[in-house]
Amino acid sequence: QPAASPGKSVILITPNPVGTNSFLQLSVKGAEAAAKEIGASFKLYESKDPTSIAQNLDAAVRAKPTVIVGVSFSFDDLFATVPKQQPQQQFLQVDSCAKDQAANLTCVSFKEHEAAYLAGVEAGLLSKSGKLGVVAAIDSPFVHRWIDPFFAGAKSVNPEAIGTPLYVGGNNPFSDPARAKSQAQTLTGQGADIVAAAASGGNQGVFEAAAAAGAKAFGVDVNQCAQSAGTVIDNVLKHVDVAESAALKDIAAGKAGGVKVYGLKEGGVGVNALADDLASSGCTVAASPEVVAKVKQVRDDIVAGRVTVADPLAG
Amino acid sequence: MNAFLAAVLTATAPVVLAALGGLLCSVSGVFNMALEGQLLWGAFTAVLFSHLTGSAWLGVAGAVLCTTVYALLLSVPAVSLRADPVVVAVGTNLLALGLTAFLMRQIFGSGGTFSSPELAGLPTLAALGLDVPVLGPQSPLVPIAFLLVAAAAWWLGRTRSGLRLRGIGQHAEAAEAIGLRVPAYRHAAVLGAGALCGLGGAQLALGNVTLFSEGMSAGRGWVAVVAVMLAGARPWLGLGACLLFGAAEALGFRLQGLGLPQQAADAAPYVITLLALVVVAAARRKETTV
Amino acid sequence: MTPRTETAPEPGAALESRWRRVVWSPSVVAVAGALLLTTLVMLAVGVDPFLAYPALVRGALMDGNLEYTLAAYVPTLGMAVAFAIPLRAGEFNLGGDGQLALGGIAAAALALHAGGSFVLPLIGAALAGALLAGVSAPLHTRLGIPAIVSTLLLSAPAVSLASYLARFPLAERGTGLAQTPLLPDAAHLPALGSSTYVTIALPLVAVLTVLWLLADARTVPGYEIRALGANREFARYGGVRVNRLAAVTLAAGGAFAGLVGGLIVLGAPYRFVDGALTAPGYTFTAIAAVLLAAGRPPAIPAAVALLTILQAGGQGMEREAGVPSQLTQIVQGLIIVFVAVTTVTRTLRARRRA
Amino acid sequence: MSTPAVELVGITKRFGGVLANDDVSLTVERGEIHAVVGENGAGKSTLMSVLYGLHRPDAGHVLRAGTRVRLRSPADAVAHGLGMVHQRFRLFPGLSVAENVVIGAEPVRRGALDRSAARHAVVSLAQRYGLAVDPDARVGDLPVGTRQRVEILKALYRRAEVLILDEPTAVLTPGEAEGLFRMVRELAGEGVSVLLVTHKLDEVLAAGDRVTVLRGGRVTGRFATADTSADELVRTMIGRSLRTAPPSLSPPGATPGHAPVGGPAAGPYLLEVRDLHVRDRDGVPAVAGVSFGVRGGEIVGIAGVAGSGQRELVDVVTGLRRAGSGTVLLDGEPAGGGREPRVAYVPGDRAGRATAPGMSLADNLLMGDQRGFALSPGAVRRRAAELVERFSIRAASVRTPIAHLSGGNAQKAVLARELSRDTPVLVVEEPTQGVDVGAQEQIHALLSGARAAGRAVLLQSSELSELRALSDRLLVMFEGRLVAELPVAEATDERVGAAMTGKDAARAAEPSGEALG
């Protein structure tokens, strides 16, 4: 892309309103940051259903920005066709990649299941009851990337461990902290001493329930340890912002196309236990150096291919 | 069992408060579908005032006050200007959704969820020295919600203004003909419902949890509307409907743990409520035909 | 409410009074008032109205957006009729979401497993919606459970059922979303012209709506339905088979909603995506539109158009003028309240004149 | 002369194009029973509503005990000692009798309703004026006659000094009406002024002190009842005399001088009921083994105390209710299920069954005659306009909601609809309820015309005089059974009254239908 174009711009299209969705919040953050760095303006188009996604994409194509970013699987259908019809336009898909990838479509995707597995390892080591729970927003295939590997990780270190997932569901699954809390209470009431949260706006409810029951919790996407001091063991991190921002800068620099997969190896996903700032992160796992050591070892095994984490989506 | 009951009571309290408000409106002859938005507005203002003052109880007071004022948006158009209350409610629900999210960004500087260690939540009864089983872990607003149902039942049945309100709902023209000021009573009912929704929102955001999250009323106002439809003018029946619904929901969570799909758990409260209605109606019918 | 005398206006005053009537006509007042209100909100939060208004108009009607506005208009109009048909008979159908979702998943299932054109899936969708809404009729007549309650209570389980089917038996493998696979090409609704989103759904719903309007105003069943809604005992007395007719209207409303679900699923992106049918809130927008039309069915298409344009334009404002989506919701909410109030003064005035 | 209790001065009231009251003035003295009469739509109810603060007049004002008062709402009227019993009752169906009576002026004890005081007040008032009611009954479950007692108790409880009664006897049985007038006279003796709107001139002459006549919204006469006669009142009301009394006159177009013959030889049974049993909604037998027939060219009257099974019988004959057992034959063939198209039917319950108050007059006039599929709104309106013309119904337009018609004109519309249908059998309940004398005459003529045209007419009325004037035979029902069948010549008050109450003639004549006190 010739740098001569007068106004650079980035348009990010989300499949749902951003609202309480921390993943979408991160993707906004990443795009905004990258736009700033490359001197581009930034616009956010929030969609609410497949038709409005298409409408937003149409409008974005008409606006001829430097890059159009589409977040999630919801763009699989559209990005299979639109980039081919608009060869002059650069597209970036985050978190998935359309079939038959066009040359002007760049993809970044994540192996969040690897990070979830590491969190599971921590949980398996730290749980006394061997009963683990997850409170997730809805039962969608994608969400299983946080649930199944989490339990698998726990079982890898504690074969007796039992995992129970509960789904918030209801009228507003992504923002119902009261319901998420109630479900976390159900889990702690049944003896779970560690509950992982994957309920977006409901996460804080999960932490509150865990704190009240003297149990521990895991956060998701970003460091949520400070939100409930002493309760959150660690977080399943997914550095959407970093990966997205890198990809945007690459495209702006003319390096477009291809799929960038971010796993543990690439540092695109992880847990706070692996981070340098663990001590100041507020995460309770910092108090268990042996757990941190084990997590590091498992991470190395995964990176080296000695351990493979099953991807629930591949099944 | 205690834990189950406690869970049902906690989950039900905000719905009960909203339903009680809706019931007063329905008794007075105004169909109030604005409960969802008012509950959300109550939750937001409760967190706002608790955050500003550092006192949960001032948060509750702020929510009651602000939501009563918010209810003017329904009462003035629907009662004084005779607009269709359902359309107005659709508008105010949308407004509440947008306004809370917007103000949240303006005031707290963040979107999505606002929580903070400094945010004062309501104390539990146990913390206040009242460690009764089941009620212990609840905020004081939970028993208050259930006491308010009793108070409303007494008030409607046994007081002058309660009788008048019932009369107005049954036949407004007849009420006018004996000199009752129908609009005044209806305003009072709608604003009272606003106050109750404020209380319900406060319980939701400072009692059930201690945070505000966009759209966190999450359909509780609609459940309250269903309860009002089922209860007619009988507060106890409304309470029963809310509890049945809450119990079915809590049961659904537990069954999910045993492998029941999320969708079935979601549907359970509605299906069970409908089945209960059918059974009661069929029994009543059999009784009369025998 | 003091009724005023309507005397014949003097010839000289006639022109002036007509001019005044146009200026003060409720629709003009409603639009002007709503604009004023919206502008105030914009100025209060620092959005430039000169940027926002053109964006609103473009977002709804120009720059290729018309296609999407129509794509939202069709289901909203369909859902409005789905609510309005039983309403004419005095029955409230609040279960639109359930009927919509069930119709959508039925269409998807038929398209995937029965093959053939879009005709069978559409019929199946309408039947599914009709069946679900029809259940409320015996619940009312035999058990005395009002339709307003039973339709609402049946809606959530139906949405859950559709969601379950899309998540498990009919799910597409290897994707993160709960959705069915792409439906076969033969089942796709033919597009009108070059647009993907304007399909034969538009003329289909338009024709069905006109047929309903004609049936309502100029047929015996239409008359009987109105009589039933006005006074059930009166209709029974006049030989109307009230229970059956009430059931027919509920089922017809449900069929409309189911059909809309089918039309959405058989249009782009040609699959049932969990939550996609209910997320735009067609059902409640439609209810608001019907109630705004205040018992005059011919006004329904216009009321639906008003609300749809407002929503589509709102999205345009978000995109172009950078107005946050929460602000759009605020403006829409205020306008709906405002329009509700101004419509009533119109009906009151009309009543006074009568 | 003392200051009048109430003076209406120059009242004018318009509804759109209709001038309902035109410069009406009226004075009521203390302790006076003042009757107001006039044709349907003459503006009587409107005038009373103005006095009670329900309508604000466009011109004119009201003096109460000599001072000018502003009556902006019923609250003001109540505060000035006015009470009103409306033509269309204004009661709360879901509340008890006691609650209905005291609401708005409730006795209170320690912050709560004093329910026993309320009940006591109702019982003592009821005893004092002989208005037996059960204070705990739900008003919605009560028969109309009792509901009206509740309305009157309401006004008495508020110590109304001026009592407005708008057509109080239209829905009462003769016995109930008698009790009402006893009470009204007693009240007048205590100094209460009573404004009585009625179409029954015998009531006016018997109970009233003075009478004001309205016609087309204007006062056309003021009389002391002692100095006037029914004929003079009628002339002032409708501008002509009635032809004869009893008013069983020839219908327009029928052979003049046709006498009610009927008789068994008149023709075959067009309506036949055999051993009919019906249970009411609570499973209690309402009709028990009723058999009778009505021939073409015959009017058969049904008499009976309200609640003796007439309603259920009519419901079965018209097909609105299923029989428990027994058969209904129409023209020799069994009636089909559902509403029977061969039976035209004028129901007694005008707002509940006979009309849809919110629908237009044209739509109301169509019901029962809708056939086929297509329906042209223009044709519907033309047909309605024709009926309006033919039956001289007063309405602003056929598009007007029927609720805006005066009570009597709505009744005429129902009759117009049913009489114009071409059916072998005609069932009529309370045909002249709330109808002015001129229209009564016209309606009686129309019913006679139906007989002359060879139709079988089943007539239910609580006016014995009406039954006698029109019927060829009289059936008397008591507790769901037919207890007497009398040729009209033998149907004396005593014989019918005795049969209606299930007693022999010697012990007859007690007012019936009392509930517990």
Ligand SMILES: Nc1ncnc2c1ncn2[C@@H]1O[C@H](COP(=O)(O)OP(=O)(O)OP(=O)(O)O)[C@@H](O)[C@H]1O
């Ligand atoms: N007086 C009454 N009060 C209440 N319900 C009644 C009464 N009379 C009849 N019903 C009931 O009302 C129902 C409707 O009767 P009707 O035959 O008029 O309706 P319909 O629509 O023709 O029904 P269908 O199509 O099943 O024949 C019947 O089930 C009947 O038992």
Ligand SMILES: Nc1ncnc2c1ncn2[C@@H]1O[C@H](COP(=O)(O)OP(=O)(O)OP(=O)(O)O)[C@@H](O)[C@H]1O
């Ligand atoms: N609310 C209203 N709106 C329009 N017109 C009305 C209204 N009320 C009464 N009218 C008209 O005013 C006129 C007088 O009606 P009113 O009810 O006073 O008559 P009335 O003398 O009581 O008749 P009836 O003996 O039949 O009861 C009628 O033409 C009636 O149609």
Ligand SMILES: [Mg+2]
């Ligand atoms: Mg009258």
Ligand SMILES: [Mg+2]
């Ligand atoms: Mg039938």
